[in-house]
Amino acid sequence: MDEKALLGLKSLITSDPSEMLLSWGNGSACTWTGVRCNRQGQVSVLDLQGLNLVGKISPSIGNLSALRFLYLQNNQFVGEIPDQIGLLGQLQTLNASANILTGNIPAALTNCTNLETIDLSGNTIFGTIPASISFVPRSIGNLSLLNTLDLSTNSLTGTIPYEFGHVRQLEFLQLSINSLTGTVPESLCNLSSLSFFAIAKNDMHGKIPSDIGFRLPRLLVFHNCFNRFTGLIPPSLHNVTNIQSIRISNNHFSGSVPPGPSSLCNLVMYNIGFNQIVGNTSILVDLMNSTKLEFIAFDENLIEGALPNSIGNLSSSLTKLYVGGNRIRGYIPASIGRLSALTLLNMSYNQLSGGIPSEVGLLKELTMLGLAGNKLSGMIPAEIGDLTNLTKLEMSHNELVGRIPVEFGQLERVLSLDISSNNLNGSIPASIFSLNSLSSVLNLSHNLLTGALTENMGQLEKITAVDLSYNLLNGSIPVSIGKCQKYGYGSKPSPKGDVYSYGVMLLEMITGKRPVDPQFGGAMNLEKWVRDGFPHRAHEVIDERLIDTAVDTCHEGERQATSSTEQKKEQQQQQQQLQNIILPLMDVALSCVMESPDERSTMHYALSRLKRIKEACFKNHGV
Numbered sequence: 001m002d003e004k005a006l007l008g009l010k011s012l013i014t015s016d017p018s019e020m021l022l023s024w025g026n027g028s029a030c031t032w033t034g035v036r037c038n039r040q041g042q043v044s045v046l047d048l049q050g051l052n053l054v055g056k057i058s059p060s061i062g063n064l065s066a067l068r069f070l071y072l073q074n075n076q077f078v079g080e081i082p083d084q085i086g087l088l089g090q091l092q093t094l095n096a097s098a099n100i101l102t103g104n105i106p107a108a109l110t111n112c113t114n115l116e117t118i119d120l121s122g123n124t125i126f127g128t129i130p131a132s133i134s135f136v137p138r139s140i141g142n143l144s145l146l147n148t149l150d151l152s153t154n155s156l157t158g159t160i161p162y163e164f165g166h167v168r169q170l171e172f173l174q175l176s177i178n179s180l181t182g183t184v185p186e187s188l189c190n191l192s193s194l195s196f197f198a199i200a201k202n203d204m205h206g207k208i209p210s211d212i213g214f215r216l217p218r219l220l221v222f223h224n225c226f227n228r229f230t231g232l233i234p235p236s237l238h239n240v241t242n243i244q245s246i247r248i249s250n251n252h253f254s255g256s257v258p259p260g261p262s263s264l265c266n267l268v269m270y271n272i273g274f275n276q277i278v279g280n281t282s283i284l285v286d287l288m289n290s291t292k293l294e295f296i297a298f299d300e301n302l303i304e305g306a307l308p309n310s311i312g313n314l315s316s317s318l319t320k321l322y323v324g325g326n327r328i329r330g331y332i333p334a335s336i337g338r339l340s341a342l343t344l345l346n347m348s349y350n351q352l353s354g355g356i357p358s359e360v361g362l363l364k365e366l367t368m369l370g371l372a373g374n375k376l377s378g379m380i381p382a383e384i385g386d387l388t389n390l391t392k393l394e395m396s397h398n399e400l401v402g403r404i405p406v407e408f409g410q411l412e413r414v415l416s417l418d419i420s421s422n423n424l425n426g427s428i429p430a431s432i433f434s435l436n437s438l439s440s441v442l443n444l445s446h447n448l449l450t451g452a453l454t455e456n457m458g459q460l461e462k463i464t465a466v467d468l469s470y471n472l473l474n475g476s477i478p479v480s481i482g483k484c485q486k487y488g489y490g491s492k493p494s495p496k497g498d499v500y501s502y503g504v505m506l507l508e509m510i511t512g513k514r515p516v517d518p519q520f521g522g523a524m525n526l527e528k529w530v531r532d533g534f535p536h537r538a539h540e541v542i543d544e545r546l547i548d549t550a551v552d553t554c555h556e557g558e559r560q561a562t563s564s565t566e567q568k569k570e571q572q573q574q575q576q577q578l579q580n581i582i583l584p585l586m587d588v589a590l591s592c593v594m595e596s597p598d599e600r601s602t603m604h605y606a607l608s609r610l611k612r613i614k615e616a617c618f619k620n621h622g623v
Contacts, residue, residue: 008060042066280305304328312338427451503592513544
């Protein structure tokens with residue numbers, strides 16, 4: 001019976017690129033790839049994860065009556081989960097994540113009363129998430145032994161069933177990145193064993209139960225960002241002394257930060273940004289006891305007061321500090337230089353005054369420094385040039401004076417540099433024009449810069465926007481500026497806007513390669529190299545650093561993986577999802593660099609497609 005059921009499953013698999021199922025049909029089923037049997041010779045484990053199988057899940061799977069563990073994740077299974085899955089009365093684990101499954105979650109699944117883990121997350125590989133995955137059946141509350149439920153990254157609609165509160169063994173509940181509506185059911189607070197609760201990036205509203213922290217005392221992760229929740233931050237959240245991650249950004253919370261964060265010694269992430277929270281910067285002092293903190297964000301709120309002089313006493317593990325878009329005044333304390341692990345520091349659009357402390361130059365790991373839109377004065381410290389990992393520097397709209405430090409020429413990785421709308425004077429250092437990494441923006445406008453533009457300006461071969469307007473520059477326009485058109489390797493300009501150069505810039509961003517790299521020449525250029533790999537071998541041309549950076553940005557704190565298996569699964573899913581965004585980007589780029597100008601996209605069409613990709617990224621990742 002089991003052999004027949006397995007061969008029925010194989011019959012609906014249309015592609016087995018690794019030929020892992022060749023053994024199926026030869027000898028005992030217990031010796032077949034991915035199959036393990038119990039002592040009675042019945043199939044108890046079916047592990048087909050990560051084989052890149054293409055096809056449908058056969059209804060014959062319901063005939064594997066002794067099956068306890070079913071692993072189908074990271075393949076390309078399409079269609080619906082068959083109702084016959086409900087016949088597997090012994091099933092304890094079902095993992096069909098990272099496929100292309102459509103249809104409803106079958107209500108018959110709730111007949112599998114021994115289920116402990118259900119993971120149906122990430123059911124898309126290429127394109128958008130299938131809209132036909134629709135609702136969560138209320139009967140899921142019958143699964144009394146269930147401890148893990150992951151339905152994230154689908155298109156589930158409707159409300160969270162009240163019956164979820166009956167699943168008293170539930171420890172892990174992940175419903176993020178869906179289209180769920182309604183409020184948080186009061187019954188969820190009955191799940192006293194719950195340690196992971198994530199409902200981020202849905203369309204939920206209402207207030208979070210004020211006693212949630214008292215009733216869920218084992219909570220380690222609480223994520224409800226990117227919804228429409230209102231009211232106060234539940235004070236009881238700060239009573240969950242072992243909590244590791246609080247992520248409630250991008251909602252409509254109001255009121256002040258409740259007391260108690262000073263007792264959260266295991267906290268790793270604290271993100272309350274993009275709400276309407278009032279209060280003062282003493283929250284930073286309260287968080288100094290959290291010595292494991294890596295991420296603090298309360299940007300875009302109504303926080304007032306001065307930064308504490310002891311800000312350098314925050315966690316030595318802190319990598320990201322977002323405090324921009326508030327009403328913070330006063331000086332930037334010199335002790336900021338002690339936060340040596342910082343990779344991102346954003347203090348833009350506050351009311352900070354005084355000089356930029358030279359100690360900022362001690363933050364050697366910084367990749368982004370945002371100080372724009374304040375009232376900072378004095379000269380730019382030369383020590384900023386020591387931040388050689390910077391990719392983005394924003395100091396515009398301040399009251400900075402003096403010359404642009406020649407040391408800026410040491411910022412060999414910077415992609416975007418904006419120091420516009422200040423009172424900077426003197427000539428533009430030649431070292432600025434030697435920054436070959438500049439590929440996005442160089443904005444020195446609205447200053448008091450003098451002198452002539454030098455020929456080495458043509459070294460900015462990758463730049464897409466240079467703004468030197470509203471200065472006191474003189475002399476002629478350097479002929480070398482024309483070199484910036486040459487790096488695209490010989491293609492004719494398009495009358496539809498300089499869409500070709502824009503396409504080349506996108507290809508450089510995606511691949512990490514330049515048209516002038518030694519591997520290109522003769523018949524092989526950057527465009528052909530990418531086109532040859534698109535789309536089936538895209539992973540061979542995508543810059544791994546782009547994926548790593550995007551994972552870090554899109555999924556910060558999204559999930560606290562507790563085992564190497566979970567970490568591997570998470571990494572596979574995240575990289576697959578990111579490829580779903582990068583592939584469309586590649587398609588846009590290639591449409592801009594067609595050999596014939598008449599076949600290229602217009603700039604308007606390319607930008608409209610990029611906008612849609614960005615919107616999809618916001619929906620799926622909250623970037």
